[in-house]
Amino acid sequence: MNRSLASGIFSVVSAKIVVLIVTAVSTPLLYRFLGASAYGDYAVLLSVFAIYMIFVSSGITDGVRKYLAEDRSVANWQEHVVGFYLRLAIWLAAIGILVMVAATEFGYVSVAFGEERAVYFYILAILVVTAQFRDYARKTLMGFGLERYSEPLKILDKVGFVVVAIPLTYVGFGVVGALLGHIVASALVAVVGLALVHSRISLLSVFSTPTERFPRTQMLTFNSMSIVLVFLLMSLYHVDILMLQQFRESSDVGNYRAALQIAEFLWFVPLALQTVFVHSTSELWSRNRTREITDLASRTTRYTFLLTGVMAVGLAALADVAIPLYFGAEAEPAIDPLLLLLPGALGFALARPVLAVSQGNGTLRYPVAATGVAAGVNVVLNVLLIPSYGMHGAAIATSIGYGSMFVLHCWSARQVGFDPLADARLARATLATILTAVPIFALTATISNPWLALLVVPPVGFVLYLGFALLVGALDLTEPLEILSAFPDPVGSSASTLQTRLAGLESGPPRNWFQLLLVGAGLSLFASGLAVGVLGIDAPVVLP
Incomplete structure (x- = not known):
């Protein structure tokens, strides 16, 4: 592992550790101040928003960091990439806010999620804009290899949310207070992040016209495939919550979400690797350094297993102790779903870096196919198990869907051209x-x-x-x-x-x-x- 790649991973992991600590402190407070029922409503809103933002921002964030990292012979390459994706970000944010407001005004939101939740979507419409430019700024900095700037912004986002949301929920603003925390924090990060981008490449590049050699079609194709890939990934995260809220009370949804958050602690290092590998391996792929990619991917698979394996065992052993202390006695029903989720969460942790290396290649049809099969398995099992078994059925279905990701993406990786199991042991x-x-x-x-x-x-x-x-x-x-x-x-x-x-x-x-x-x-x-x-x-x- 070269020093530049390691320093990028170090920056991302360091930031994620800080964010993990802040999250670990703030999440039980948020759960207690909102209560299990309101926390369940909040989880549903975040799941809907995350899926909605796939179509607004996912192609932009993946594309800008991939193509900025590539060494192209096109004149003013970086300036045109920044301008191209900034134009897309502006247009898609405008469309995103108009569609959400219109859906709320014409009653579609009330039909789908209930009249009592409809008012929250006006607040989410504002969050569409702030989240769009927050993510664009951070991913652009990552494309430049400036994780030393992009990752502190992630810490700023989390701390800003906590500073605003926790007091507001404590004094009784409930879910509205939590959503306002996201808006304020993401707006702050967007302003600072765009200023940092402007110091590197002028944001006036949004008005620049690329040459005919600029690969617009290739970039738009990658964006489209990225949207499909991210949509399938996000369905793995959120289908269970959205279905559970249709068949069970909000308190069950809140407790299930609590179990998910504990299980997701396994992902903080794999997520850091996934974040860095997309743009870092793009350069390796562009130079056809397949052997180095295979070595990197297989060793990463082994290290990820070693780290997350012991974490999974520790969480399983301490579940009866940790959940009541962390969330309170009201969250004890989350213990069994957590134990059911851990095997799948381990498999998903292994799949994340493998997926990132495949994304760096730019050929997304195999990763999309693999993720699509896993997402399909997840949806079918949730449909079959949630009506009868509630959050236990959701945990089993999601765990199987998560776990299948590793097997399927090992197949995908070999189709792309590398072997993540070569030295996985x-x-x-x-x-x-x-x-x-x-x-x-x-x-x-x-x-x-x-x-x-x-x-x-x-x-x-x-x-x-x-x-x-x-x-x-x-x-x-x-x-x-x-x-x-x-x-x-x-x-x-x-x-x-x-x-x-x-x-x-x-x-x-x-x-x-x-x-x-x-x-x-x-x-x-x-x-x-x-x-x-x-x-x-x-x-x-x-x-x-």
Whole structure:
């Protein structure tokens, strides 16, 4: 992994960690201030808005960052790309706000979502404009490779929302207060972001006329396919919520949304990789560096499995503890849906970077086909299961739909021209996960204090997982240091020095799978027994 790509990932991951922390603090407050029912209405509105914005902005945001990252011989290439997509953003935002207002005025919104929710769509119409230019500005900066600017804007967006929405919902403005928080935050980010873009390329380029060599048709085709792809992806996120609100009360929708938000914690690093890989791999594809792309994609698949696998095990072990503490006792019904969602969320986490590399190629028919099959499976299963099983049926259907994404996008990747499984070592990573699950569940069962469990289990589980991953060969000894060496100093230089010193330790006899399994199982049981002995001999031990 080169340093420029790593620095981009570092910027995105750092921002996502900050956003994750802010979200982790603000979400239970928002849930409590709104209540389960109003929080369910809020979740439905955000789902509708997210699907609506696919047609307003998704082609623009994917296109501007892909084509800005490419090195074309066309004169004033970047200026024309910025102007082309800014013109599209303006026109589509105008059409978007007019359509939403008209749909509300003529009663279509009331028929679809109820009279009591119709007033919210006037507020969402304003959000169409602010969100459009917020996303255009951020993705344009990413296309320039300026993640050091685009990612702090994401933090500004989240903090701005919290600063406005939390006080408004606390004093009784309810869902309106939460939506106003989104409007104020996105408007602020749009102003700052457009100013940063203007400092790089004048926004007056919106009036420039590209030459005949400018690939308008190719770009519009990519935009259209991006809209289809994003629509199918967003259906995976939101179909379950929209269907659930038709068959169950708003409180069930709110609790199911709470379970989804916890499960989505698995995605913060894969989302960062997906965000960076679209424009970063576009350059590699343009130079036909297929072998490097395969190496990058397969190692990323392995690292993603290792990271999200241990997180999924930890969330499953701590679900009974974390949900009531995080959202309150009212959210206890969210525990079972969370457990059902975790396997699929892990599969979707693995699929995200693979999809991003395929998008970087620009040939979207295979990713669209793969996502379409997964979306179809998701819709059919939700239709079959939600009427009878409510949010448990939604969780099962969505988990299967999520999980199928990884299998289908591995097929898609091979059609595009790279292999995300070349060095994925999925069997070894799975073995490391199983071996670690035993002591993690045992450790959780021995600690009666919920706060102590949340404090102790995650770091201990991570250390155990790292050890098992190295033992079974899912991770090579120097690979963690190799990753860190690509990051800015002093972390990069220190890791590089240590990596060189440890490189010779990896040579040795090949690993024997049966011996590794026996040793790993023995160490896993020993760790479980140690946890019970140290933290609570009398506590019951529940093994998975």
